[in-house]
Amino acid sequence: MAFNPVLVLDSDQRSALAVIRSLGARGVPVTAAERRARSLGGASRHAHSTAVYPDPALAPADFQRWLIDWLGTHPGTLVLPMTDLTLPLTLAVRDSLSTALPFPPLDSYQALSDKLLTAEAARQAGIAVPSTVSVSRAAPQPAALRVMRYPAVLKPQVSVLRTAAGVVKEAVRYVDSAAAIEEFLRTHPYADDAPFLVQERVAGRGYGVFVLFDHGQPLGFFSHLRLRERPPSGGVSVLSESAPLDAELCERVARMFAARNWHGVAMAEFKLPEHGPPVLIEVNGRFWGSLQLAIDSGVDFPWLLYRLARGESCEVPRDYAVGRRLRWLLGDLDHMLLALRGGAGWRAVRTFLAPSGRDTRLELLRAQDPWPAFRALRNWIS
Numbered sequence: 436m437a438f439n440p441v442l443v444l445d446s447d448q449r450s451a452l453a454v455i456r457s458l459g460a461r462g463v464p465v466t467a468a469e470r471r472a473r474s475l476g477g478a479s480r481h482a483h484s485t486a487v488y489p490d491p492a493l494a495p496a497d498f499q500r501w502l503i504d505w506l507g508t509h510p511g512t513l514v515l516p517m518t519d520l521t522l523p524l525t526l527a528v529r530d531s532l533s534t535a536l537p538f539p540p541l542d543s544y545q546a547l548s549d550k551l552l553t554a555e556a557a558r559q560a561g562i563a564v565p566s567t568v569s570v571s572r573a574a575p576q577p578a579a580l581r582v583m584r585y586p587a588v589l590k591p592q593v594s595v596l597r598t599a600a601g602v603v604k605e606a607v608r609y610v611d612s613a614a615a616i617e618e619f620l621r622t623h624p625y626a627d628d629a630p631f632l633v634q635e636r637v638a639g640r641g642y643g644v645f646v647l648f649d650h651g652q653p654l655g656f657f658s659h660l661r662l663r664e665r666p667p668s669g670g671v672s673v674l675s676e677s678a679p680l681d682a683e684l685c686e687r688v689a690r691m692f693a694a695r696n697w698h699g700v701a702m703a704e705f706k707l708p709e710h711g712p713p714v715l716i717e718v719n720g721r722f723w724g725s726l727q728l729a730i731d732s733g734v735d736f737p738w739l740l741y742r743l744a745r746g747e748s749c750e751v752p753r754d755y756a757v758g759r760r761l762r763w764l765l766g767d768l769d770h771m772l773l774a775l776r777g778g779a780g781w782r783a784v785r786t787f788l789a790p791s792g793r794d795t796r797l798e799l800l801r802a803q804d805p806w807p808a809f810r811a812l813r814n815w816i817s
Contacts, residue, residue: 468485641661
C-alpha cells in the first residue's frame with residue numbers, strides 16, 4: 436500500500452502529537468509543522484521531517500501563501516490543521532490547494548464556531564444548553580443580565596478573534612454579578628470587535644462525545660469522562676477515562692452536526708449535572724486535546740480520517756475499551772498547583788500522588804517514543 440504523505444500543522448499541540456504517532460507508526464510519512472522550530476510533535480520518532488511556517492496569528496496571508504507553495508512542491512500530501520487558528524485559514528484557500536481536505540465547508544465550520552448559533556442548533560436537535568445571553572459594548576443587555584443566575588460564565592462568542600493587533604484567544608471568565616459584566620464591556624479593549632456570551636454556570640462532571648462524519652453521515656462515536664481539569668474549576672482535561680456511549684445523546688449530537696453537512700471529526704463537550712439531562716458546554720470542529728485516549732481505547736480517529744481523505748472505507752469500531760485512562764502529567768501538576776493556590780491544601784497533593792489506576796497511560800511519555808515528553812518538560816520548566 437502506497438501512503439500519501441501528511442502535513443500536520445500546529446505540531447506543538449498534544450492532539451498533533453497523537454496524530455503523528457498514529458500515522459507514523461503505520462508507515463505514513465509525516466511532516467510536523469509549526470510556527471517555530473522544536474515543536475512537541477517534531478520531537479517524535481514518528482515525525483519523518485519538520486517544517487516552520489509564518490505565524491498565522493500575525494501574518495495569516497503569509498501563512499496561506501506558504502501552505503499553497505508547500506503543498507505545490509509536495510504533491511499528494513494531505514494536510515491536517517489542528518487548531519481553530521489554522522483550520523479556517525486553510526479552509527479559506529481550499530480551492531488553491533492541490534490536496535483533498537477531510538473537513539467541512541468553511542461556512543459550516545464558521546457556523547459551528549459561533550457559540551450562539553451552535554446553542555440554537557443544539558436546541559433544535561433536542562440537546563439541553565445553558566441559559567445564554569449575547570452581550571457587547573453596543574448591546575450590553577442589562578435587563579437579561581440582571582435575571583441571570585450568578586456566578587455565570589463569560590466567554591467570547593467565537594473561539595478566535597482577529598483584531599488590528601492580530602489574533603486574540605480570549606479566556607473563559609467567571610463573573611459574580613451583572614455589574615461585573617457591564618464593567619468588563621466598558622473597559623475590555625476588544626469588546627467592540629465581537630460579542631461575548633454570558634451563560635449560566637453548570638456544575639457536574641465533564642463528558643465528551645467525539646464523532647467522525649462522512650458528508651453528513653456519522654460513521655462512529657467515542658466518549659470519555661473528564662476526571663480532572665486545568666484549571667480545577669473547568670478547562671482542559673488532564674485526567675480522562677473512556678466511557679460508554681449514551682445512544683440517545685449520540686443520536687442528538689449526530690443530528691446537530693448533520694444539519695451542517697459535517698465532514699471529518701468533531702467533538703461536543705457536556706456537563707453531567709446531578710439532576711437533569713447532559714448540558715452542552717462547547718463544540719469543536721477539529722481534533723481535541725485528549726485524542727490519544729480514543730486511540731489507546733481502540734478508536735484510531737487519525738487513521739480513520741486519513742482513510743476517509745483517501746476515499747477508502749472507514750470501519751469505526753462499535754466497541755472500544757471502557758475504563759481506560761489517559762493522564763497528561765504536566766497538566767495534572769498544574770492542576771495541583773492551581774488547587775493549592777485556591778486553598779485546597781494537602782488534599783490537592785494527595786489527589787495528585789494517588790494512583791490513577793492500572794489501566795492508566797501517560798499521554799506524552801511513551802516507552803517507544805520518549806522524546807516529546809522531555810521536550811514538554813523542558814518547555815514547562817522554562
